[in-house]
Amino acid sequence: MAEQIIFYILAAVIATFSIMAVSTKRIIRSATFLLFVLLSVAGLYLILGYQYLMAVQIAVYAGGIMVLFIFAILLTHKPGESAPSKPIAKRLLIALLSVGGLAFCTHIIVHNVSKVYSYSLGTTGSDIKYIGLTMMGTDKYQYLLAFEAISMLILACIIGGIMVARKRK
């Protein structure tokens, strides 16, 4: 019962702040509301028992990406100004597109939710040791190759970033 109550509270918070994030006219407020959404999603992970995923969600999204967002917004021109309203025709088009997107996503989620559920029953996902071994293993359903490939990609990105940022002498 307690879990359900907490779930409904979190769901309400997620829904409210998602809408506020896209409907508010000041960009920095919408970043803050987005942060609330991300934190509530971390709460959902906690209910599911995925503590590792919760901590990653908070560290990466709330602590890392949101700080970057806010920094970037603060450095832009006049971040506190309200954005001008769009004309009616454009708004209708946007509403149509978002309803279409929502329908598409709902379709995919409803069709696949049972598959994900039956798959996740067999794993002990929240154990940090298990996650570590899976990341660094080479057996079936283990990710060493993907992990190394991503690290190579990130290394290439870093070098590329330095090359772009460096002044030519």
Add this chain to the structure above:
Amino acid sequence: MNYSQPLELSHVTAWLDEVLRGAMPEFWALLIEYVLIGVVLLTLYAVLALILIYAERKITAFFQSRLGPNRVGKWGIVQSVADMVKILIKEIIYVKKVDKVLFYVAPFFMIVASMLTFGAIPFGQGLQVVDFNIGVFYVLAVSSLGIIGVLLAGWSSNNKYSMVGAMRSGAQFVSYELSAGLALMTMVVLSGTMQLSEIVESQRYCWNLFNGHISAVIAFVIYLISGHAETNRGPFDLPEAESELIAGYHTEYSGLQFGFFYLAEYLNMFIIAAIATTVFLGGWMPIQVKGWDTFNQIMWYIPSYLWFFAKAAVLVFISLWVRWSFPRLRIDQLLNLEWKYLLPINLVNIFVMVLLVLSGLTLTGLFPNVFGN
């Protein structure tokens, strides 16, 4: 070997749990326990803040050859209580040209972030609210939320000084968080677990600080430096440099809202000390020597929470010592220190620690009869 621990608070909590479960269904018993835990944590948070503020003012005064607070009560001991009452009844000033929502939300970010971290600390045997199996990582993750409060406070105040303070604070926090995290990860390599209770348990006969000798000492020093930097204190207080920026990001705040920032700052100092105690100095575990049963028994008579607070108090004192001994850094010196010195040292250090652990050159690996669990 079971030692008698007559003063342990876990006796009280266990008794309370038994009584509640006997008197009502499990759901209500748990609910009451959760509420009680929340109340106790909040009270502890406030009381610790009062003690820390008094200690800081007194110790600072001694460093500067002054007397410090000495009028309210004997040795001015109720001074910070009086200050608390004053701050509670002060008017919260509604500044006109601020971004209303963010201005009022910002202090809560600070206080919630430090409260979330505070809740995960093991204060004594059986005195830990949640014992995640990712304890260290959880602490790092939630403590990073506070910086958002600082950035929002600085920006929403609509004030140049606040803004500059917030930007400095942001740059500082983001950089030093890396070092703090890597230093803690070095110790995770050593203890082989992220669970705070297991980290404490594994230091029964040998603190991690000695167990990992070279690497652990380097990690400890780096953690303390970056911890001071993260709390915007010590020589790293340039986000609120009084002489340049009035008070930095909380210039426009008054009354209880300012109180929130103030409280969070002091508690963050304690939290850094508490985490360093848990990870490096054996947490609440009393000093014990293998085989000396009488000695160990005497040490266990001192309750575990006193051990914890005593160790943390030493680290808090070091923090104050550093704060009043070094001049403030410039922003470029600050960033140089982190990116050019601490971070590379840290990366090498974590590698050395891996080698030490793999080759069994830790103290528990070399002398399992003396230090092993």
